[in-house]
Amino acid sequence: MDLLLCTAENAAMTTERDAPLQSTACDRRRAIRALLVIGLVWLSLVRGVVAEDNRADLLAPDERAWLDAHPRILLGVGAEWAPWVIPVGEGRIAGFAVDHLRLLGDKLGIEIGLKAGPWHEMVAAAEERRLDGLTLAAPLPERGDRFLFTEDFHTVHLFLYLRDGDPLPPPGLAGLNGRRVGYLQEVLRERKLLEGQASIEAVPLPSQAALAEALLTGAVDAAIGSYALEYWRASNGVLGFGPKRMLSEGPARLGISIRKDWPELVGILDKGLAAITAEESAVLNRRWFGRADVFSGGSVPTGLSADEKRWIADHPVLRVGIDPTWAPIEFFDEQRRPQGISVAYIRLIAERLGLRLEFVEARSWAAAVAQFHRRQLDLLPAVAATPSRRQRFDLTDPYVSFPAAIFAAADVAYLGGIEALQGKVVAVIESEAVHDWLREQEPKIQLLPVADTPAALRAVARGDAFAFVGNLAATSYYIGASGLTEIKVLGETPFVYRLGMAVHRDEPMLATILQKGLDAIPRYERDAIYNDWISIRYRVEADWGLLLRVAAGAALLLAIVGWWAFSLSREVQRRRRAEAALAELSRGLDQALAERTHELAGANIRLRRLAVDLSLSDEAARARLAGELHDSPMQKLALAQIQVESAARDPDDPETAELLGAGQALLSEAIAELRTLQFDLSPPLLARQGLAAALAWLAESTQARWGIRMTCALDPDLPQPGHEASVILFQCARELVYNLIKHARASRGTIRLQAREGCLELIVEDDGIGFDPNAPQPRPRPDGGFGLHSVRERLALIAGDLAVEPSAPGTRVRIRFPAD
Template identity: 30%
Template sequence: MVPFALPSVARVLLRLLPVLAAAVVAWLALAGQGHADPRDWLTAEEHAWVAQHPVVRVGASATYGPFTYTDEDGRTTGLSVDYARRLSELTGLRFEFQKPQTFAENLAGLGSGDIDMLMSLRETAERAQKVGFTRPYISVPAVLLRRAGDGGGPLQPGEPVAVSRGYAVAAFLKDRYATNPVQVESDDRAVLRRLAGGEIGAAVMDLAGATYLMRSDGIGNLRVVDDIGFAYSLGIGYRHDWPMLGRILDKALLRIGDGERQAIADRWITQDTALMRWQRRALWAIGIALVLVIAGLGLVLLWNRALQRQVRLRGDLLNRELAERMRLQDADRARESAEVTSRTKSEFLSQASHELRTPLNAVLGFSQLLAHDAQRPLDETQRSRVRHIDQAAKHLLALIEDMMMLSRVEANTLTVQALPLQAGPLLRRCVDLAQPAAEAAGVQLQLGLTPDEDSTLPLVQADPIRLEQVLHNLISNAIKYNRRGGWVKVRACVAQRGFRIEVADNGLGLSAEQRSQLFQPFNRLGRVEQPGTGIGLVICKQLMDRMGGRILVDSETGQGSRFTLELPAVPTAA
C-alpha cells in the first residue's frame, strides 16, 4: 500500500471541479455558429471608402479584461480583438490596435481623432456628443460586489460604493443611488484589490470583467451580491467625422450570427456569465456543479477523519514505544511520521478549501442573480430550486471557512497577537452586528455595559480580531439555539484571573453528556435541525488557548447556558 496516495488523487479531483462544471455548462449551451454571406454586400460608395482608409487605428487597454488586455507575451488580446478580426474578414479593413492606454485616455483620444475606433464601448448621451456608436454586439450586467463573509446584501442608503474612472455606470449610480457617495478608482484591478483588502466595503463592476480579474489575479474572497439594474450594452465607438465607418461596421455586425457571437463570448467570458441567458439550463448546470462540490467536500471530510484515526493510532504506538528504552529510535521515527501526517492533513484541508471556495462563490453569486433577474423572472418552482441551491451553497461555504480556520490553527500558521485593548467598544460592535439576527429570531439581545463604564474596565491582553471572532460565534449560537421571546445577555467584569466576558441565554441549555462533547470537531450534539458545522466552538477554544485564556461552560437542559471567557488583564503601573 502506498502511504498518503489519497491526498494527491483528491487534490487532482478538486482541481478538476471548476473544469467539469464549465464543461457541463458548455455542453448545455447548444447553439450554432453563423457564417458570413459571401455576396458583395457593400455599396460602391462604401467600397471606395474602404479603399481610401484601409487601416483603422483601434484603442487598446492593458487591463480591460476579458475585452481588451495585454497577455503574458505582451500582445493585445481579448473578446474585442476577436470581434475586430472577424470584422476585418467581413469588411476588408485592417484594424491596428495602438499602444495600451487607460480607459479615460482612450476615450479622450477617440474624441480628438488620435485613434479611429474603440471596441466594447457603451453609448451615453455625453459620449454621443463627440463619438459615433454602432449597434451593441454584447450585453453584460453590472453587479454589486462585496467581501465573502461580510454578510452584506444590496447597497444601503448612504453607503459608499467604488467604480472605475470614466465608466458609464458612475452616472447611473449618481442618478439611481443619489444618497450613496461614489468613489472613483483608476481601473477595475484597483477597485477589486481595495475591496479584497477591506479598504472599501462595496464596488460595482461589469460581471464579465469582475469574474476575469478575480480568476486571473487569484482573488477568492469576493462575491456577487446584487444586480443593480444596469447593463453594459457594448458596441463600437468611432470618430464622429467618419460616419461611413459606422455604417460599414453596423452592416458587418448584422452578418455575425447569434451562434458565432456566442462562440466568441464563450471563449472569453466564463460560462457562469453565459448561464444568465438560459435560466432553465442554468438551474440544471448549477445543480450539477453543486453535486460535484458536495462530492469533493465529502472526500475532504472522509480524508480528514481517516487522518485523525491514523494520528490517534500512531500516537498510541508512540506512547508504548517510548516506555521501552531499547526502542527510542523507532519512537522518534513514529513521532516524525505523525507530525508529517498532521501537516499533510492541514495542508490538504487548506488547499482543498481554497479550491472549493471559488466555484462555491460563483454558485452563490449567480443563483442570487437568477433570483433577482427582473427582465427574466423565474416561476415559483424555479425560485424554490434557486433558494435550495443558495441555502446549500451558503452552508457549504460556512463549513469550508471553518475548516480553513481549523486547519490553520492546528498547523500553527494562524497569527495571534496579544495586544492591550479596551473590551467595551469591541463588545458593543459584536452586539450591534448580531442585533439583526436576534430581531429576526424574536430574541432580545442586551449588553450589560454602558459607554460611560468602558473606562472603568481594565485593558485586556488579547488579539482583537480573534476575540471578536470568538464572541461572534458565542452570541450567534446563543441566538440560534434560543426560543422566540428569549433573551441573550453579554457583560464584562474584573475577575480573580484577570478579565471575564460572559454570554448568557435562557435557551435550550445542554445536558451533562452534551457538555462533555461540546469541543469535539463535527459534533452537532444532536441538533441537526439548526444550520451549523460543529467546528465553531472547537475553533473558539483553540483561539482562547492561543491568547492565554480559557473558555468555561455552565448549562442545564431547559435552563439556558452561560459561556465565560477568561483573559489576562494588562498589569497596571504601581
C-alpha cells in the first residue's frame, strides 16, 4: 500500500529534478506509518496483557482450574419474557439476559451458554442437570434442595394491568378482592402471591398474548405481571389496557440458580457479578428498558442513602394533615376516610418506603396549618409554594398543577382578568395560597376570608361576595356536587397551584426522601391518579317538578319525532326506489363504457401497430430506393466515368481533353451526391451492423458534409435493441442531427448511446445558440418542419420519451426507452 501511495505521489510531480526529494519524502512517510502501526500493535498487546492480568487477579488458581475442568456452562431462561429474552429466529435469542451473561463472561474470561424455552421445561432440565442452572431466577425456598443461589443482581417489579377507563382499585393486592385476576401460569412467584389472597379468583394463562386477550375480552377483571406484558402490548400495537400501578407486594430480586453439586461455580459467578459496575448495569438497563429502568432497578424509590434508610427506620409513622373540603385534591369522605389526589400520592410513596400514615382530621385548612405549626403534624401533602411559605416550610418539587380561576354569578358579564376585581369584595379560603397571592399583589381588592370552598360559593350565591378566586378543579367539583349552577367561571388569573409536599424546616431529610419517592412514580401511574379523580361523576338531588315538565316536553317531542320519522321513512323508501333505478342505469352505462373503452383500446393498439409498420415501411422504401440508386443509375454513371477517363487519357486535341476533364469532374460529383443520397435514405450499416454502427456513420458523415465536429460516444456492452426500435431510434437521431445542422448554428456536437437504470439513453447535444424548452413551440407546418414533434410521435411507438435540457452553451436532447 505504501508503494502504491508513493507511486501515486511521485506521478503527481512534474520535473525530474525533484525526483530525489520525492523519494526522500515518500520514504519518510513510509517510516512514520510503520512506526504508527508498530505503536498500535504494541498498545494492543499491552492492553491484552493487562486485561489478562486483571482477569487472572479476579479468580483464585483453584477457581481457574475448576473452570478449565468444566469448559462448558449452559444456563436456561424462560422464552416468554421480552425484553429480558427475545427469540430472533433460527434458535437465536437476544435481550437483557443475553447481554448480561456476555458481560459476566467477559469479566470471568469464560463463555456462558444460554438456552431459552418454556420456563417449566427449563426448570425441569436444570433439576435433571441437563442444564447447569437458571438465570434471572428468584431464590425460592422451594428450590433450595436442588439449587444453590448466587447473589441477586436484578429486580423485577409486578404491575397491576387494567383496561383503559376502569377505576383504579384500592392499593395492594387486597384491593383486588372479589375479582378475577389473570397471571402467567409459569411464574411461581405470582401464583404464590395470589394464593395468599383467598378472596381473589386467580386465573392462570399460558402466554402474554392470552393474558392480554383475557383482559380485553373481560374474561378477567385485572392482570398482574412484570414489564414483559407492557413490552408485548407496545411491540404488537395493542390498545385498550396498560399498567396502572406498581404493586408493593411484587418486587423480586433475581439471580442465578446453579446445580447443587457445583458450589465452586457459585463463588466464581459471585465474583463476576461483583465486578460489574453500576455504570455497566445502567447501560444494560437503558438499552433494554429505556426510561423504564425503574422497572428493573433496585428498590423503589431508588438511591436512598444509609442515613435516609435509618431515618425511615427511626420514624415509621408519619402524621398527615389535609384540607377536609378540597376535593378532588384532598378531602374526607362521608365515612371520614381521607381521599383525593394528594392522598393517593402519599399512600403510594408510603407503601414503597414501608411507612405507616396517620391522617389527623381538622375542621378547615387553616386549622390543619395551625396543627402543623404546633408540630402536631409531620406532613402537609398538597401545598402551593408562596414566598412566605418557603420561609416556613421545606417543600418538595410540585407534582401536580391546577389553575386558579374567577367564579361569579352567571348573570355577570365576562370579567376577563384579575384587574376586573379591583374595588370589589372577593371571597378566598383562609390561609390558602390565593389568599397570600391576592393580599401581596392586589391590595385594591377587598378580601373576604372563608373556611372552605363550599362556604365561598355560598357567599357568592348570597351576594356577600362579588366573586370567588379559587382552585379551578376543586371549585368545579363543588359546583357540580352542590348544584349551584348559577355560579360560573367568568375570568382567568395568572395564579397556578403548583402543589408539592411540605415538611418542617428542621426535617430536610424527610423532604429529600419524599422527593425521591415522587421521582420514582412513573408517568402512567401519575396519569392514572389524575384521571381517577378529575373524571368524578357528581351526584345532584333530583327536582321532581322539573323532571315532570321535562318528561311532558319529552313526550311531545317524541310524538313530533315519531311523525317526522314516519314521513322520513316514506321519503327514504321513495328515494331508495329512485336510487335502485339510478343504479341500474349506472350499471348499464358502466357496461357500455367498458365495452367502448375495450374497443378504443383495441383500436389504439392497431393504430400503434400500423404506425410502427408505416415507419418500418418508410425505412424499407428508403432502403429499396437506395438499392435501386446503387444498382442502376450509380452503376451506369460509374461506367460512364470510366469511359470518359479512358478517352481523356488519349484526346485528339486539347479542347476535347478539357471538355472530357470537365465531364469527368461532373460525373464524380454526381456519383458522390448519389452515394450521399443513398446513405441518407437508408445507411446499409443499420441493417448489417446495427444501431451503434449506424449512429457512428451518422456522426462521421455529418462532420464530412457540414463541417460540424461531431463525435459518437457508445457505452461498451450495450444491449442491442430490436430491429423495429433500431429503425425508429435511428430516424429520431437523424431528425435531431438535421435540426442541429439547420437551426443550432453549432460548431461541435455529440451523439451518445448509453445504458442507465434498465433503459437505453440516446443523447444528442451541441454547443449552438440553444433555445428555451418551456417556451411555446410552433405548430407543425403542412409543408414540413415537424422537428421534435415527429420525434416524439416516433418514440411513442416504442414507449420512449424525450426531454430537452438546456446546457451552457447549446442544447441537450435526451431520449429514454426500455432496454428490453
